[in-house]
Amino acid sequence: MATDDANRYGKASTKVTSVSGRGEESVIHASSIAKRFGDVLAVDGVSFEVRRGETYGLLGPNGAGKTTTMRMVSGLSPLTAGELTVAGIDVSRNGREVRNVLGVVTQQDGLDTDLNSRDNLITYGFIAGLSRAQAEQRADAVLMYFDLTDKAKEEIDNLSGGMKRRLAIARAFMTKPQVIVLDEPTTGLDPQGRNGVWQELETMKQAGVTILMSTHYMDEAAALCDRLAIMHHGKILTEGTPDQLVVRHAGSEVAQVRVSNGARQDVMDWIGRAGFDYREAGAIITVSAHNGARPDLSGLEGVRVTYRQSNLEDVFLSMAGRKLTDE
């Protein structure tokens, strides 16, 4: 592993394409972990595994328990129940030790506004255990690696949201961590900032870093995650690769029916009789078939039907929606 670590974050030009043990060894192992805040069970018995070198996503709406899960993995929030190991370290016994192998990016960038970009990296590196000289060297390397060198002397308040986010991610990279934990990396960013962060994450992926990230953007999960778990109300509803999830839960294509208010009830009755799943959003009813096929709505008259490829949004809405109607 020593050589592997040494190689992993070389210069930006030397991309490490093979990481030994990739895809086999599990780096994060969560077994029925739970977190209770007073009367609220924020995380309700969640189990998942993140393998070395993969990008694993927790996808879900606000309040699904993603952040709490990430904080537990980071050793920043004690577990109420369950077992959790990161790189073989028992988190509930040694939360601090875990942070020696993790790079953590919390939801709030948490940048030091009294220091410039480079000094943010240096102080973090020093606090994390690098020597002063190492921290300075590493800060320059990381700035270059993420294309932030021209912002080295910039005050934090002068950076855009996307830049701040990228710097926060770069900071987590200072200690060459085995695993990066990223809580909602692009929430609140404009499209340009989002792009920059995505590129930065892609760079890390290329370097073979294991990434655990949370997001409530379906496209982000689809674009970045090798595997993901969909969370809702503190539980994992389903887990798999983005493609698997879409095919399994939303079918290859969904139909979108545009209805007027008058016809709405009739159309919904018809779809229900035909045995399809549907959900409404404004004037649009989205219809999916159970078997993963394209729902055949040719018998439905007097409405406009368009078909599009299913996505994770459909997966989530169909799963969360179904659960809600069950209650």
Next chain:
Amino acid sequence: MVAVHSEYFAGVRLRSIAGIWFRHALVLKHTWLPSITWYFVEPFVALMAIGLGIGALVDDVDGLQYAQFVTPGIIAGSAMFHAIFECSWGAFFRIQKGMYETTMTAPVSTRELAMGDISWAMSRAVITGFCIGTVAAILGWIDTISGVGVLLAAALIGMQFGALGLIFAALSPNVHILSLTFTVVATPLYFFSGAFFPISVLPDWIEPIAWAAPLTPSVHLARGFVTGDLVMSHLFSALYVLALTAVLFPIAAALLHRRLVK
């Protein structure tokens, strides 16, 4: 006592404390110019105005020229304000801006966070004491040897009020409550600490209260170094400050933990 003490500090990662101290020192290095006003100009103005102004109206106090009497008091007060500001106002914003949370993503515990900030509070207290002390020494209001003693007292003040400041930072839900640290705590303490007049001139019933107030023993200690007449009461003063810190620090660390680790 020693056993409890060593157990409490077992497992403390020194790099965490050194790292936090380094961060604060780096900020000062970048902001030294405006910081001079804090560390030096403001307390210097107070020293001049009170030492020369009131000094002209007042005869010797406790065998000291008034300016000499008031110098350790001003140093102690400035040390207190620096420490309490760093650890209440400064720490509050570090909590709010997620900076502490970031620090904790490195392998840093809340206790080490507290220790790191308090170590800087002590440094600030000593730096401001050194700045004022130097001027006072030039004016002949304090000699070098006593000055070193006063700085020792300043370090104690920094430790004690650093811990107190953190308690306010961890408890305050907003800046309005936080500002009570100054209006209700620091300023009254300053004026009744014996910095400007001997506690003995106060009405009898206030005297014990003034003595129990956290800054008073430190002022007494600092002044002991200036008069050069150190007696048991100065030792008690130092022990009182240490004891108070020993009580305040675990409370501060626990409250910070409650605020940051959920």
